[in-house]
Amino acid sequence: MPRRHLAPLAALLLVALxxxxxxxxxxxxxxxxxxxxxxxxxxxxxxxxxxxxxxxHAAYFGVGAYTLALLxxxxxxxxxxxxxxxxxxxxxxxxLVVGIFVLRTRGIYFIMVTLAFAQMxxxxxxxxxxxxxxxxxxxxxxxxxxxxxFTPFDFDRPVHVYYVVLAMLVLVFLFLQRVxxxxxxxxxxxxxxxxxxxxxxGFPVMAYKLAAFTLAGGLAGLAGWLLAAQxxxxxxxxxxxxxxxxxxxxxxxxxxGTPYGPIAGAFALTLLHELFSTLTTHWQLWLGISIVLIVxxxxxxxxxxxxxxxxxxxxxxxxx
Amino acid sequence: MSDPILEAAGLTRxxxxxxxxDGVAIALRRGELHALLGPxxxxxxxxxxxxxxxxxxxxxSIRMKGEEIAQLPPERRSxxxxxxxxxxxxxxxxxxxxxxxxxxxQSRDPRSWAIxxxxxxxxxxxxxxxxxxxxxxxxxxxxxxxxxxSHGEQRQLEIAMVLATEPEVLLLDEPLAGMGAxxxxxxxxxxxxxxxxxxxxxxxxxxxxxxALADRITVMVNGQVLESGPPAQIRASERVxxxxxxxxxx
Ligand SMILES: Nc1ncnc2c1ncn2[C@@H]1O[C@H](COP(=O)(O)OP(=O)(O)OP(=O)(O)O)[C@@H](O)[C@H]1O
Ligand SMILES: [Mg+2]
Numbered sequence: 001m002p003r004r005h006l007a008p009l010a011a012l013l014l015v016a017l018x019x020x021x022x023x024x025x026x027x028x029x030x031x032x033x034x035x036x037x038x039x040x041x042x043x044x045x046x047x048x049x050x051x052x053x054x055x056x057h058a059a060y061f062g063v064g065a066y067t068l069a070l071l072x073x074x075x076x077x078x079x080x081x082x083x084x085x086x087x088x089x090x091x092x093x094x095x096l097v098v099g100i101f102v103l104r105t106r107g108i109y110f111i112m113v114t115l116a117f118a119q120m121x122x123x124x125x126x127x128x129x130x131x132x133x134x135x136x137x138x139x140x141x142x143x144x145x146x147x148x149x150f151t152p153f154d155f156d157r158p159v160h161v162y163y164v165v166l167a168m169l170v171l172v173f174l175f176l177q178r179v180x181x182x183x184x185x186x187x188x189x190x191x192x193x194x195x196x197x198x199x200x201x202g203f204p205v206m207a208y209k210l211a212a213f214t215l216a217g218g219l220a221g222l223a224g225w226l227l228a229a230q231x232x233x234x235x236x237x238x239x240x241x242x243x244x245x246x247x248x249x250x251x252x253x254x255x256x257g258t259p260y261g262p263i264a265g266a267f268a269l270t271l272l273h274e275l276f277s278t279l280t281t282h283w284q285l286w287l288g289i290s291i292v293l294i295v296x297x298x299x300x301x302x303x304x305x306x307x308x309x310x311x312x313x314x315x316x317x318x319x320x
Numbered sequence: 321m322s323d324p325i326l327e328a329a330g331l332t333r334x335x336x337x338x339x340x341x342d343g344v345a346i347a348l349r350r351g352e353l354h355a356l357l358g359p360x361x362x363x364x365x366x367x368x369x370x371x372x373x374x375x376x377x378x379x380x381s382i383r384m385k386g387e388e389i390a391q392l393p394p395e396r397r398s399x400x401x402x403x404x405x406x407x408x409x410x411x412x413x414x415x416x417x418x419x420x421x422x423x424x425x426q427s428r429d430p431r432s433w434a435i436x437x438x439x440x441x442x443x444x445x446x447x448x449x450x451x452x453x454x455x456x457x458x459x460x461x462x463x464x465x466x467x468x469x470s471h472g473e474q475r476q477l478e479i480a481m482v483l484a485t486e487p488e489v490l491l492l493d494e495p496l497a498g499m500g501a502x503x504x505x506x507x508x509x510x511x512x513x514x515x516x517x518x519x520x521x522x523x524x525x526x527x528x529x530x531x532a533l534a535d536r537i538t539v540m541v542n543g544q545v546l547e548s549g550p551p552a553q554i555r556a557s558e559r560v561x562x563x564x565x566x567x568x569x570x
Contacts, residue, residue: 179435181440182436183426183437185439189415193413193414197411
């Protein structure tokens, strides 16, 4: 096994053993972080690989979460597998439709238009009754994971949820790594590097971008479904612009376009947030300052720092 | 004379008040190398950009095998068989040399949309890429980053990428500029060979290369065609002598 897999596998082992500590609060916090990590990985497909800086990715996260909430009857459980598939599909279709409009723009306009569309989703849930308005909606009974009568796990037990989310994170990570190496993924990298040249070579760039935007939306929907299943509650804040900015920050902080960057960013940002909010009342100021410092001094994000440390420990190992 | 594969008429492109390309007519035929001459700023690159679709014409028509393509985007024209190289090297500097050519070859492959397979192991695009790199004289050191190549090698890669898409029409914007003598001679030989089976439009300032290669020559000045015909006619043309060839000698 290549040495560059060692550190991630050690980290994975640590995370896998962590619930044995019995610290329920931290188990739930880590679950939330891993959900955000899936969300951040989905956004990095756009930001890091395709060069599309979307500032509205929370819309699809929220659509996934609301799909579960709306499918859950008041006093009964929604089926896990069917509602999960539907959450992914609905989020993907929303991204497809939005993508047709926003992908005509680029640069700063793309950032603004993705934000504007996400705000439309926000207002639909905030100002109409479809999802309970600004109060949101409860998932009274957690989804039922049974397959043909066999129930592999129970969403009422935090440790079960923890492992389900961890498994999903690993699956999404491996899936995206595979996509990155595929012809489709190589085309996305080419588009990010030089769109004009890709078009001259015959690549229908718009269609590739739309496919990436749709795929990223679907994966964000999966993360949103997990959030609703874990917390048992959805409200419009899930798809607010803060959430879009938060996940974008995770990607940039961790290192856009690096395999582990978005995951590292999700952990770092959430933990920084926890740390400062318990230490000081001015936590937003300190959080802001540390983010500015990190971005200033590590333009490649945390992933870049990790690679530098690893290079100095093991000699010049390279990835990608 | 056979029917042209690619034919433009009245092709005009304005940038504000400047007509960079002004009512240009040109026809490219299979088996013919058509050289495009003209002083700096004559509109040669603009013409190539119009034919490739990188620029949309202000007016005029472009027909490929009889079909109007002037409004098609560059990717559709590329898929119809128009390949182009850029005057200013336009490669993927962060990718390996091989990946540059492989990606170019992938564009022709319906499996270009696959998300489950490993692109680096795809035999079809690998083989095409290898062949194109070989033709351009870049077989060695293809695992280097393209951005680290010498200027001349980058020019070779530029050509290899065009060849990897296996076009019928080649629009080459100063492919020899910046190449060493040896690579340049090799490229001239390659162009001669390709001219037998392709339609080629070649922008080139090196007169020796142009007169050695061209079946037809068009001379542009100030966005307009000054003269167009076989090399002997161009050489003998007084207008060309005055407007262009004269510059170099006097
Ligand atoms: N995008 C653009 N915007 C404005 N003017 C342009 C643009 N592209 C080209 N021009 C102008 O059009 C004219 C023709 O330029 P073009 O690049 O086609 O010349 P060329 O014949 O290729 O010259 P060279 O031999 O220097 O490559 C020049 O005056 C140039 O400044
Ligand atoms: Mg030019």
